[in-house]
Amino acid sequence: MAYTVPAIEELVQALRQLPGVGPRSARRMAYALLERKRPAMGELAAALRRADETVSHCQRCNNLSDAPICGLCQSSRRDPRLLCVVETPADVAAIEATGTYDGFYFVLMGHLSPLDGIGPEALGIDRFEALLDQGFEEVILATNPTVEGEATAHFLADLVRMHGLRASRIAHGVPVGGELEYVDRGTLSSALSGRRAIED
Amino acid sequence: MAYTVPAIEELVQALRQLPGVGPRSARRMAYALLERKRPAMGELAAALRRADETVSHCQRCNNLSDAPICGLCQSSRRDPRLLCVVETPADVAAIEATGTYDGFYFVLMGHLSPLDGIGPEALGIDRFEALLDQGFEEVILATNPTVEGEATAHFLADLVRMHGLRASRIAHGVPVGGELEYVDRGTLSSALSGRRAIED
């Protein structure tokens, strides 16, 4: 019977829960930490606990936040005319990193997917509609340029226009079929500045 | 100025300390944990703390252990005639996973590297020599098949023979220039069973 140390095997199993980490790289990570990176172990443990305890979703925009209403929603330095709708918090981070956009956000936490039973209610569309009456002029639909993301954008564009606001879609420039989170900053910048109005 | 949540940025930085994890995959991991894998955060934090607190080096074989003398060194079911020398604890894990070897180990924690100032004392050779007088008959030198690993094996083979024991080297079958830790089990099994005596 092979000799193993339970605490090491548990660490390997826990590391495997990270996305993109298979059994071999989990083991390699565990040994690298134990042999050469002891301080990183406590730092990572503390960062995990702190993030788990302090981060939840903003009650207004749905983005990840360390307060009930996030710092961005509370900011007086953002453009109050612009609302940008994205699928995930990672998309907010990607757009913020471009430095191109200074309006507000709404995070859907997904996209419409009727086959998976994900309809408008699952995406918090009622809270999105409530936002639409808070003085915005234009809603930028920045869902992913995938089939589901485009369908979601069209559905939301109808809602936006029903509330008397302009709807726009980020320009293609974002590669079709790709995911916003992985697009380089320059491409994402031009996609934002090249956005076009959605006509019915 | 881009909007960020400090607890998330700290988590991204901490994840970057894992080997092979760059800024993009660290961010992807952080968001995946926060959005979809909350239980994994506490589990990973606990596993990191537990491993950091309980795992150190066995005082006899140098392998990672949760006791002063590891369970393998204390086992009465291993073959007392065989001692296998490897460079790292990960190599012990790789050999144990083959199920081919049932003797004892000594972990060098590296290889001879005169240019980097790593001589015999840095590898704990005095403790290795003390082991040589504890009744073993054969010492299998399973350092990596690299230039430094081969030089280390030759140096150790001389020591082993000076103590009147047989020295053997794992068979080539392990790809030359490769690292033991990444070799598949079958190759590693045949390298072990095809080991040959080292003649002077």
Ligand SMILES: [Zn+2]
């Ligand atoms: Zn918010």
Ligand SMILES: [Zn+2]
């Ligand atoms: Zn031991």
